Amino acid sequence: MNIERTALFQQTAGCEVSHMPDGYVVYQSDREMVHYLNPAAAMVYELVGQKQPLDGIADYMKASFALPATPCNEVVACLEKLIAENLITPC
Amino acid sequence: MRVHCPNQHTAEAMAFIRTDPEIEGFECERTDLVIEPVHDFLRLVLPDAVVEGSAPVLMDELHRYHFVSTLADHPGATIIHGGTLACPAGHILFIGDKGVGKTTLLLYLAAHGWPVAGDEHVILDGPYATPRPRSFRVKQGSLNYLPRESADIVLRSPWLPDWNGSPVYSVSPTEFGQRWQIAARPVSHVVMLTKHHGGRSQLRRIEKDAALEQTLPNVLLPANGRAAALGALRTMVSNASCWGLRSGRLEDSKRLLYPFISDANEAELTRGAA
Numbered sequence: 001m002n003i004e005r006t007a008l009f010q011q012t013a014g015c016e017v018s019h020m021p022d023g024y025v026v027y028q029s030d031r032e033m034v035h036y037l038n039p040a041a042a043m044v045y046e047l048v049g050q051k052q053p054l055d056g057i058a059d060y061m062k063a064s065f066a067l068p069a070t071p072c073n074e075v076v077a078c079l080e081k082l083i084a085e086n087l088i089t090p091c
Numbered sequence: 092m093r094v095h096c097p098n099q100h101t102a103e104a105m106a107f108i109r110t111d112p113e114i115e116g117f118e119c120e121r122t123d124l125v126i127e128p129v130h131d132f133l134r135l136v137l138p139d140a141v142v143e144g145s146a147p148v149l150m151d152e153l154h155r156y157h158f159v160s161t162l163a164d165h166p167g168a169t170i171i172h173g174g175t176l177a178c179p180a181g182h183i184l185f186i187g188d189k190g191v192g193k194t195t196l197l198l199y200l201a202a203h204g205w206p207v208a209g210d211e212h213v214i215l216d217g218p219y220a221t222p223r224p225r226s227f228r229v230k231q232g233s234l235n236y237l238p239r240e241s242a243d244i245v246l247r248s249p250w251l252p253d254w255n256g257s258p259v260y261s262v263s264p265t266e267f268g269q270r271w272q273i274a275a276r277p278v279s280h281v282v283m284l285t286k287h288h289g290g291r292s293q294l295r296r297i298e299k300d301a302a303l304e305q306t307l308p309n310v311l312l313p314a315n316g317r318a319a320a321l322g323a324l325r326t327m328v329s330n331a332s333c334w335g336l337r338s339g340r341l342e343d344s345k346r347l348l349y350p351f352i353s354d355a356n357e358a359e360l361t362r363g364a365a
Contacts, residue, residue, distance in 0.1 A: 018318035020325070
């Protein structure tokens with residue numbers, strides 16, 4: 001999937017989120033699915049909810065984790081997984 | 092709940108649901124329920140229903156009311172279909188599909204003096220698990236696996252016929268000479284049971300994700316706050332040691348599980364597992 005650097009996504013409606021010390025548990029009642037997001041995925045999910053584009057998410061992750069390079073590929077991979085699980089959708 | 096019966100005959104019939112454990116850490120409110128004779132039937136007025144019928148019909152409704160009350164008392168809690176060994180260091184939960192032999196195993200352990208606190212449901216409320224108080228429901232076939240004197244104890248217990256007319260006995264853990272304590276504690280071990288009837292029992296560590304996946308079909312989530320309840324379930328599994336027990340010969344299973352209730356450390360537990 002080709003994700004534009006300025007693409008915006010939104011959290012899918014109907015998801016119930018529980019904030020755990022080591023990540024998020026997300027429950028989708030309509031699919032009766034439960035997902036566990038590790039801290040990095042939880043951060044991406046949260047930033048999507050704040051209407052951050054891919055660039056903004058990657059820059060934030062770089063600063064938060066003190067990374068030497070901007071993790072664009074990793075953020076794209078995470079967004080693709082969240083899309084595949086219908087946790088986020090394009091705006 | 093204290094059920095008042097109109098006569099000895101009704102009291103003997105209702106004894107099937109008698110449950111009288113020691114409750115630790117909870118303030119218990121007593122609810123008095125009165126059974127009245129009505130012509131050839133019995134009547135029981137519950138806070139949410141009026142029931143008329145035979146003693147088994149009233150018992151079904153009492154079970155329903157007790158379960159509904161349990162859910163109301165623990166909003167947001169998850170009900171796990173499983174049995175409990177109550178140990179001071181933390182509860183040991185036994186989870187498995189129907190027919191895997193969970194009750195038979197726990198009954199066998201109780202008959203050997205182990206601290207079995209429940210064999211049906213566990214209430215997981217935040218980090219604490221509480222076995223839901225209910226006596227063992229023992230089918231005729233399980234008697235073959237018990238020591239003779241323990242089988243005799245079961246045979247002297249109250250019973251009701253199942254759909255096939257075979258007796259199902261109601262047995263309190265106290266009948267085997269031990270205390271029956273209900274307390275909210277963290278979970279120290281989660282044991283996923285699979286059946287290997289007639290074969291050797293085998294115990295092995297399993298990955299926590301696998302344990303959680305196997306637990307999920309055996310839970311009843313609350314109506315609201317499911318994500319939080321699932322989070323608590325995940326935390327419970329993450330903090331516990333997780334095991335798979337292929338339950339064959341009961342004496343094998345008892346031997347494999349013994350370190351869980353002794354002071355064995357983690358190295359000894361792993362060494363003892365198959």
